[in-house]
Amino acid sequence: MDTLGLVLACVVHSASVQDRDGARMVLGKLETVFGCIRKLWADMGYDGKLVKRVSEIPRHRKVELEIIRRSDKAEGFELLPRRWVVERTFAWLSQQGRLTVDRERKTCSSEVMIHLAMIRLMIGRLAN
16 A cells, blocks of 8 residues: 555455465565555564565665564554554455455455445545
8 A cells, every 4th residue: 555545456365375475466566567666664574585575676676665663662552653554544444344244255356345445435535
């Protein structure tokens, strides 16, 4: 998603696929469709292989990956930078009844429903 919380690309996969591997799938989509992306944010769970994958992107693109880390001295809830954008988008998507219950049999159908929910959100913003 972009800095406004609008979905640029999504990949729905089975639960047997680790999130880090799913992030590589999303990165593949972003490379081909959105060549202008310069900066990516990820949380600590994506550290490691994703950092290596971003470094393999051709150098003329200059994509920077920033891993958002928690501080060691924080106790309880801690607001992490840029994380709220993702959480807010999930809240927007959860307002769509079709996305709250998993009714789709195919992952591509779930991806389409996410895109339709974002289209509905953007049309609502334009109408206001």
